[in-house]
Amino acid sequence: MPHYHKLGKLPPKRHTQFRKPNGELFSEQLFSTEGFSSVYSILYHHHPPTTISSIEKSYSVEPKVVYQKQMQHRGLQGFNVKPEDDYLASRKALMVNNDVHISVAAPRKGMTNYFFKNADADEMIFVHVGSGTLKTMYGNLDFEYGDYVLIPRGTIYQIQFKDENNRLLVVESFSPIVPPKRYLNNVGQLLEHSPYYERDIKVPEKLETHDEEGDFLVNIKKQGMMYPYHYKYHPFDVIGWDGYNYPWIFSIHNFEPITGRLHQPPPVHQTFAARNFVICSFVPRMYDYHPLSIPAPYNHSNVDSDEVLYYVDGDFMSRKSVTKGMFSLHPAGIPHGPHPGTVEKSIGAKETKELAVMIDTFHPLMLTEDALAIEDKDYYKSWLS
Numbered sequence: 288m289p290h291y292h293k294l295g296k297l298p299p300k301r302h303t304q305f306r307k308p309n310g311e312l313f314s315e316q317l318f319s320t321e322g323f324s325s326v327y328s329i330l331y332h333h334h335p336p337t338t339i340s341s342i343e344k345s346y347s348v349e350p351k352v353v354y355q356k357q358m359q360h361r362g363l364q365g366f367n368v369k370p371e372d373d374y375l376a377s378r379k380a381l382m383v384n385n386d387v388h389i390s391v392a393a394p395r396k397g398m399t400n401y402f403f404k405n406a407d408a409d410e411m412i413f414v415h416v417g418s419g420t421l422k423t424m425y426g427n428l429d430f431e432y433g434d435y436v437l438i439p440r441g442t443i444y445q446i447q448f449k450d451e452n453n454r455l456l457v458v459e460s461f462s463p464i465v466p467p468k469r470y471l472n473n474v475g476q477l478l479e480h481s482p483y484y485e486r487d488i489k490v491p492e493k494l495e496t497h498d499e500e501g502d503f504l505v506n507i508k509k510q511g512m513m514y515p516y517h518y519k520y521h522p523f524d525v526i527g528w529d530g531y532n533y534p535w536i537f538s539i540h541n542f543e544p545i546t547g548r549l550h551q552p553p554p555v556h557q558t559f560a561a562r563n564f565v566i567c568s569f570v571p572r573m574y575d576y577h578p579l580s581i582p583a584p585y586n587h588s589n590v591d592s593d594e595v596l597y598y599v600d601g602d603f604m605s606r607k608s609v610t611k612g613m614f615s616l617h618p619a620g621i622p623h624g625p626h627p628g629t630v631e632k633s634i635g636a637k638e639t640k641e642l643a644v645m646i647d648t649f650h651p652l653m654l655t656e657d658a659l660a661i662e663d664k665d666y667y668k669s670w671l672s
């Protein structure tokens with residue numbers, strides 16, 4: 288999130304001597320993004336972040352793509368993915384392309400005996416069910432139902448849950464996930480017309496510093512491979528940091544909907560932007576108030592994007608037989624629209640309680656083995672009355 292934050296102890300000037308009480312130097316780390324051209328942070332470690340003691344054999348975690356090319360409306364039951372103990376093993380990629388991987392996860396347990404670093408993707412973890420704490424080298428963030436947890440690539444983290452009942456939507460983005468440019472003024476502040484404001488954003492407030500020597504396993508994901516690295520020092524040995532690059536949280540419940548007399552187009556729901564895809568929030572809101580308005584959406588030919596909707600809660604007004612945790616994928620090339628009966632039913636309704644996350648990609652999505660395992664095979668026929 289492009290605003291300045293700092294935690295812990297820092298020297299008055301960057302790149303100068305910063306010593307421990309025993310006279311040793313702290314180890315400075317510049318953490319930059321997009322080369323040196325975008326946001327960055329400067330961290331001060333008790334020990335250099337380079338002390339690798341051993342590397343285990345790497346292994347593939349590449350999504351198993353079944354359909355590289357496809358043009359069929361799909362319905363996937365995200366909650367049919369079975370819970371698993373291990374956090375990383377529980378993540379199942381369903382729809383992927385070169386810009387984004389969309390996964391679900393139902394982890395029973397958090398991470399205790401390892402850390403994780405996604406080396407080539409920013410992560411957006413939407414918390415559908417569950418709560419807990421994200422622990423990172425930048426400090427800790429508590430999360431709960433409805434939170435979008437944003438973790439910039441390269442952040443070493445551990446995730447801990449309050450109990451075993453957890454359902455997450457995980458978006459891995461191979462470019463930074465940021466607020467849409469049109470929401471920002473020329474110095475990066477969220478504008479008055481933006482559906483959210485800096486005050487709605489949670490940043491790390493508690494820095495836990497572990498000056499510990501031992502054997503610390505960091506599973507590092509890069510190019511579809513997992514590299515198990517063992518480090519000599521605890522990765523959370525940071526005494527202080529400052530800058531603009533750090534994990535943060537925005538709750539979907541803080542998204543202020545933009546409504547109108549007539550049906551508003553999907554961009555009013557946009558929450559985040561990334562290269563070649565957007566993330567939108569559909570939240571409870573008052574319906575259109577023109578006397579002859581039709582609150583249900585029109586049929587829509589999305590010639591440029593594959594549209595993924597993930598249903599979170601409430602009645603989804605334009606769909607029949609929609610359940611929590613369900614995805615619909617409406618690919619570019621064929622129109623989609625409201626289900627039979629939903630248009631008439633929407634007329635006169637004053638408000639909707641729907642809660643959903645939409646991910647629109649400008650390049651087609653490929654479907655994986657894990658997606659087909661939870662597919663509602665007849666979804667494409669669901670417009671037949």
Ligand SMILES: [Fe+2]
Binds near residue numbers: 587589623
């Ligand atoms: Fe659409």
